[in-house]
Amino acid sequence: MEMSGLRKVDPVKHEQKRSEILGAAIRCFIWDGFRGASTTDICTEAGISPGHLYHYFPSKMAIIEAMIDLGLARTAERFEKILAAPDVIEALLTDIEETSLRFRPAQILNLDGLAEAARNPEFAKIIERHTKAVRRMWADFLRQAQSKGRVDPGLDPDATADILIAIIDGSRAMPIRNPKLDVKQSTAHLKTMLVRFLSPHEAQSTAGKPRPQSTSRPLKLVRKR
Template sequence: MRKLDPVKHEEKRREILNAAERCFVRDGLQGASISSICAEARISPGHLYHYFTSKEAIVSAMIEVRLEEAAARFTKLAEGADVLSALFCEIEVTRSGHPRLVLEALSEANRNPAMAKALQKHTKGVHSLLADLLGKGQAAGAIDPTLDRHMTASLLISMIDGSRTLSLRDPKLDVKEATKALETMIVRYLAPTSAQRKH
């Protein structure tokens, strides 16, 4: 039996996930089929099933990868001194994703319990990372210490997710300007009061 090369296995796995993402963006989560993903990845269904047991498993793996990427970014950003700049960098990265895919994922999660579970796991992971970042900002005096960091993290996630669909809601909207306005709103919400800064 041929020994599995873990590096090549992971590379192929990522290739399939990238191909699947292109299909999901083009055809939607429901519209994309295993056969279309195989065609995009240039592999046979049998080869694909060696890596993933189903389309749901592919979606779940994509969410896991996104969470790993977010964790790596947050860890690196948290090492810096400016928590707000770190937060805005994350907003920019998140906003640059595929808005249609975000809506597709939310819609699919409403119908598919497995998808809902995967999405909830991702949200929980991002929430934890964001709450930790907010806690660091509070400790440094950059964020209002009276804010509940867990509730604030939930609100920020909702705001950021909503901002990703602005271009779909209003194609004429200047998304960059809207993002700046969102950042201004967040700064004003998170900022400590003058009295708090003196302590």
């Protein structure tokens, strides 16, 4: 017997609205930081009321958790593409350049997230969970690349994963430390470092050759008022 008065939720529309709210939240976090952006700001950017927001996310932390999960899913997809590339290290370098050296939103969110984790224990737990998941992805990626003969088999995957995560964090800080950074030159040096670090010994004779500069452009965000 169907009960009257109960509203049926369309799962497709529900997920679409969640995605829209997440997009609005990400923009707010980029503009005002994880601490500064409020749920009111997010509702205004998403064009919904606070009461409507809670049909999708019970709190700001729940939004951040969902944002982290979305990022992890996209990271997993990128690892699959990198592993399928003819040259794993070259594909990895391209990914770092496009998602770190040239992608301002990632730079802002990464650094602000680490800063917030240093002062907010609840946020620190979210960052710890995210880091564990990313480290696991890196280690799995490295093991698969080693099994295919594309990465030095003498490297410990877990220890190497920690080093690569630090390199990613550092590459995202570089354009903020130096707004006039020569990305092309930095990418060439990064390639030399990654080839020497990751390549099987017999493949390191070709290390350090620069490649053409990416034509990708940084994302520009225009805040709606």
